[in-house]
Amino acid sequence: MLALLLASNLPAQETTVQITNVDRHQTTLGRRGDRVTESWTVKVNGQTATINFAPYHTRLANTPKFRNEGESVDLSITQSQSKTLTAGGNLHLTISAVKN
Numbered sequence: 895m896l897a898l899l900l901a902s903n904l905p906a907q908e909t910t911v912q913i914t915n916v917d918r919h920q921t922t923l924g925r926r927g928d929r930v931t932e933s934w935t936v937k938v939n940g941q942t943a944t945i946n947f948a949p950y951h952t953r954l955a956n957t958p959k960f961r962n963e964g965e966s967v968d969l970s971i972t973q974s975q976s977k978t979l980t981a982g983g984n985l986h987l988t989i990s991a992v993k994n
Contacts, residue, residue, distance in 0.1 A: 906972060943981075945969075969991050
């Protein structure tokens, strides 16, 4: 239990990634907006990695805009998540990790 509490309080750091591919699927849900599932292929420090985002609703997730290939994006992630990206791994995040 203590380890879980400590892990949730790890400080976030900003990591900049370059999006090379976006796989996005949308389903219209009426008042909630669209339900979106997204997966990005990104380059970070010369390595290619994959980011899978948890499904979200466009009206509820406060998403300012969709991201496209070629854009640079700042992510607010923990140090261990950053290491996974720089090693070319697969990361699961929520859309709220996108900062700009």
